[in-house]
Structures are given as C-alpha cells and as structure tokens.
Amino acid sequence: MSAATTRSRTPDRLCAEAVDLARAAAEEAAAPGVVGEYVGAVSEGDRVVTHLFACEESGYRGWRWAVTVARASRAKLVTLDETVLLPGPDSLLAPEWVPWSERLRPGDLGPGDLLPTDAEDLRLEPGWSDEDNPPPNSVVAEPSVAESAAAGADVAAAAVLAEEAAAPDAVPGVDTSAAPAAAPREVSEGLAALAEAEDAEVTPGPAADLTGTPLPTGRTAPATSRGAITEVAEELGMGRARVLSRYGLHTAADRWEESYGPKTTMAQAAPASCASCGFLVPLAGSLRQAFGVCANEFSPADGRVVALSYGCGGHSEAAVMPKPPQPVPPVLDETRVDPLPLRPAPDSGSVQTEGPAEEFGHS
Secondary structure (H helix, E strand, C coil): CCCCCCCCCCCCHHHHCCHHHHHHHHHHHCCCCCEEEEEEEEEEECCEEEEEEEECCCCCCCEEEEEEEECCCCCCCCEEEEEEEEECCCCCCCCCCCCHHHHCCCCCCCCCCCCCEECCCCCCCCCCCCCCCCCCCCCCCCCCHHHHHHHHHHHHHHHHHHHHHHCCCCCCCCCCCCCCCCCCCCCCHHHHHHHHHCCCCCCCCCCCCCCCCECCCCCECCCCCHHHHHHHHHHCCCCCCCCCCHHHHHHHHHHHHHHCCCCCHHHHCCCCCHHHCCCEEECCHHHHHCEEEECCCCCCCECCEEECCCCCCCCCCCCEECCCCCCCCCCCCCCCCCCCCCCCCCCCCCCCCCCCCCCCCCC
C-alpha cells in the first residue's frame, strides 16, 4: 500500500491549530450560548481534522458540536468542511425503534382489540380442506370408514362360510373320529366373487387361532385372560384407582365456561369464536365437543382451557395482515439547496419583544 492511500492517525498540525475557526463555525450554526468548552480533536484522514465542542443546550446532554476542517496538499490555508451536532458516549438518546409486532407482549390484548396475523405466520399452517379430494363416486376416491367396516364384515362372513364348508356334518351320538374325512364343500359363486373382489383366498379348513397374531399397531393380539384385560385397561388410561366422575367432569366444565366462555367481555367483543381459530388445540374424549386449549401466546387465555364459543381479538382468521408494499426509492435533487434556518427569526413569533406590554398580558 502506497503512502498516498494510507491515512495518517496523527492530526495535521495546521488543521489541529484551527480551533478558533471551528468554534466560530459552531457558534454560527448553533444558538448563542450553546457551544461549550473545547473537548478535543480527532484525525479523520490526511489533512482532515474534526474539532469537538460540548453542547450546552437543554435536552442534548452529552451531545457535541463536531466541526470538520481541512486543507489542500501543500496549502497553508485551512478551510471549513462541515458542522454537525453528534451524540457522545454519554449522550441522551431516544430508544431504538422496535416494530409493533415485536413490542407486543402477552397480556396486552384487551376486549375489543384486534391482533392481525401475518399471512406467512410460522405458528400457523394450512388446515384440511375438501377441495383437493376427488368426488365421492370417483374411481380414485378412497373408501369411507363405513365402507371399510362393511368390507371387513364381508371378509369375516366369508371366513365363517369357508369354515362351515370345510367342516363335516355332525351327527349326534355318532363318533366321526374314525370315519373318513368328508370332502370339502364347493365354494359358492357368491363367496368366490366376494373373495376375488377383496383379493382374498378362501382355503377350506378350520378357522385359524388369532391369539398371538401381530396387530397393525405393532402389538400382539392378547389372549382372553386377566393379564390381557389389565394391559388393555392401562392402555386406555383406566389403570388408576379412581377416575373423574361425571359430576366432577360437569363441575370442571362449568368453571371453564364461566372463566373463558361466551358470556365474558372478551368473547362478546371478539370477531369470531374459538371453534374456527387455528390456535385452538382440541381436547380428547367427550370434552372435545365443547372445549379446547388456547395456544396463542398473545391471547389472555394462552394455555387455558377455553370453550369453543369463546373468542378474542387474537383469532387466527380475524384479520390477516397483508404484506407491506415495497417503498419507492427516494429521489434526491442534488442540483439545488434548500436553506433551513437552525433557529427562528426574532420577528417570527406572535409575541412582540419590543414595545409597551399589554395591560393584562398577551391574549
């Protein structure tokens, strides 16, 4: 790196001695009596020095008047560059601006307030909609739960018919153990058609024992025993000594509805109910039809059990905030200069400083 491109950290002697020039420029820009004592000088580069003066104006504690002076190469005349008011290390500054979405805190939402959600809020995602599903009569439509249950019943009936077709005729009082096995009955056309439709295979013979058969859930079908019943009870959450009665369930529901129900002030001023809110987590069991848990951190019911008829201004679909438009780049006119006075003119106010005072003061 050449010496011409290297900035000197040592202030230029002629620029550093131009303290009177810098003070005169600061007093010209500021009001009388505002420029305080000299603080020091800072080297900004080759033959460029900034002089700092304390600001005595009220409301600007810790601020400093910065006057930058410079001189040309091989010149002894120091000229004025700029005069600005800058904050110091101990100056009083306004707090940093924070967007309203970040200033909002849980509990700030009150009755009648509306909290819009962003269209791309990370806390929400598209729910289920029937628009992408094929029509019910379409060949690609999935079977419903009732149709699947009916198909399962048909398969079970087919198994029973197959067992009856393979079993020999039982005659009371006749020992059939020594008798030759009877030929299996022929499968009827209806049973064959059903097996073909369900892609199943009908094998003559006795019914198989399903005890110990692996289930789709990964567990094994238990045998009918006391240990199996206890295991199923624990699986259903019934392994406790006592459970909540219907009376206890109703009293709890009454308390929840009284605290976060449709008769509260917040719910009456809400734009919609919790039943259509995306922040609602439904409960399990019979309470699912009337209650859920709120998961909106800005809602007054966050983490509480709320009735489906409850509501607040933090509803996910109450008001979706659109994306803000992109601002137009500013256009700067650098061909002209607009004079801006730093202090008002003496005759700009409504009170005249000269002349006789009014009898009852200024009106």
